[in-house]
Amino acid sequence: MKRVLLAGAGHAHAVLLCSLAEQPLYGARFTLVSPYARQLYSAMLPGVIAGHYRREEAEFDVAALAQRAFAEFVPGSLVRLDAARRVALLADGRQLPYDIVSLNVGSRTEDATPGAHEHALPLKPYERLVERLRYDAHVAIAGGGASGAELAMALRHRGAVVTLYSEQSPFPPKLARRIERALRRRGVDFRPGMRADAVESGPVVIAGQAHQQFDQVLWAAGPAPLAWLERSGLARDEQGFVRVDATLRSVSHREVFAVGDCAATGEAKSGVHAVRQGEVLAHNLRAAVTETLLVPYEPRPQALLLLTCGARYAIAARGSWSAQGRWAWWWKNWIDRRWMARLRGEKLKRKVSLQKR
Ligand SMILES: Cc1cc2nc3c(=O)[nH]c(=O)nc-3n(C[C@H](O)[C@H](O)[C@H](O)COP(=O)(O)OP(=O)(O)OC[C@H]3O[C@@H](n4cnc5c(N)ncnc54)[C@H](O)[C@@H]3O)c2cc1C
Structure with a gap:
């Protein structure tokens, strides 16, 4: 019996667990380790903040999904992975040995800027963000990528005064102009080309010579690898994400898979890509257990971007095409x-009730 450890309840593992629920795998014992028993779905987070969804509507029950997939759910966080000894260490001191491990632990928010770690609220974990977020306040957001822009417009929709610092836009010029127009139309104080150089207590944002005090500073500066990956012994790319081959296996350790934000697949970090990787992972983990042929993952350079604008309005973009409405x-x-219904097993439940009739 092979011990398969799933670290993190990210998008790809959610797809894998749905697959195991529909078609169980014999010859392996699955254990899922993840810190939260109920997990917020990132794509619906701006909608929760804007007030379109109740928090429960944007959450799924990780423990229940694991149970449907015949996997043991262990609430906890990895603080170390010893790839040489094939053992994961949890924050509470427990050790979980494995034969195969799959990492879908996402990323943390990059916070190397002086004072960001101490005085700003990072986007991740989302569960902490929604509990600490202030609405009746002047909020600064550092980072003008998709998540920074969405959060800025969601907070404006709820009445906050919002300043958005964006050192550079990650979007093609036409799309960047479209997003900038949307931000300004909704009254976001958008500061393109302005980098938040430091954060001091107050909290005060320092940008060049300018010092400005806010009620809250949100840090949305993009994804960085979780710190413990550095000491794992796994091969990593120059940014520190786990290097994988075409089958999503670590290039240095054949019994380790990595998917989603924590893996270096050459794609942008996005839930859409993580879900597609999950489909291939579901096949390849089965193949690794049964010692059959693994299939390659084909990266897609462009994913569909649907960027919400506070109210029930969004910008759609793929490659050089974009539109809004x-x-x-x-x-x-x-x-x-539809994705949440899948994770809650609602489609499965319908199947079961049809079988009962
Ligand atoms: C506000 C916002 C909106 C977004 N909207 C979209 C969107 O609409 N579409 C889109 O494609 N992308 C979107 N993204 C990007 C997307 O959220 C990420 O790229 C995506 O979540 C990555 O998925 P993942 O499967 O790698 O990991 P995640 O979905 O982040 O899951 C990581 C999992 O690992 C767990 N974990 C973390 N640390 C540990 C640990 N130490 N040990 C064990 N488990 C751990 C977490 O609790 C979680 O279960 C958005 C991001 C943000 C911030």
């Missing part, structure tokens, strides 16, 4: 709700 929000709402 209420229809884009309803499209995203349909995609996200």
Whole structure:
């Protein structure tokens, strides 16, 4: 019996667990380790903040999903992975030995800027963000990527005064202009080309010679690898993400898989890519257990971006194409709700009740 350890309840592991629920795998014992028994779905987070969804609507029950997949759920966080000894160490001191491990632990928010760690609230973990977020306040957001822009407009929709610092736009010029217009139309104090150089207590944001005090500073500076990956012994890319081969296996340790934000696949960090990787992971983990052929993952350079604009309105973009409207929000709402229904086993439940009839 092979011991398969799943670290993190990210998008790809959610797909894998759904697959195991539908088609159990004999010859392996699955254990899922993740810190939260109920997990917030990132794509619906701006909608929770804007007030379109109740928190429960954007959460799924990790323990219940694991149970449906015949996996043991262990609430906890990895603080170390010893790839040479094939053992994971949890924050509470427990050790979990494995034969195969799959990492889908996401990323943390990059906070190397002086004072960011001490005086700003990072986007991750989302569970902590929603508990500490202030609405009746002047909020600064550092980072003008998709998540920074979405949060800025969601907070404006709830009445906050919002200043958005964006050192550089990650979008193609036409899309960047579209997003900038959307931000300004909603009254976000958007500061393109302005880098938040430091954060001091107050909290005060220092940008060049300018010092400005806010009620709260949110840090949305993009993804960075979890610190413990550095000491894992796994091969990593120059940013510190786990290097994988075409089958999503670590290039240095054949019994380790890595998917989603924590893996270096050459794609942008996005839930859409993580879900696609999950489909291949579901096949390849089965193949690794049964010692059959693994299949390659084919990276897609461009994922669909649906960026919500506070109200029920969104910008849709893929590659050089972009458009906007209420229809884009309803499209995203349909995609996200369908995904949540899948994770809650609602489709499965329907199947079961049909079988009973
Ligand atoms: C506000 C916001 C909105 C976004 N909207 C979209 C969108 O609409 N579409 C899109 O494609 N992308 C979106 N993204 C990006 C997307 O959230 C990430 O790229 C995606 O979540 C990565 O998925 P993942 O499967 O790698 O990990 P995640 O979904 O982040 O999951 C990581 C898992 O690992 C667990 N974990 C963390 N640390 C540990 C540890 N030490 N030990 C064990 N478990 C651990 C976490 O609790 C979680 O279960 C958004 C991001 C943000 C911030």
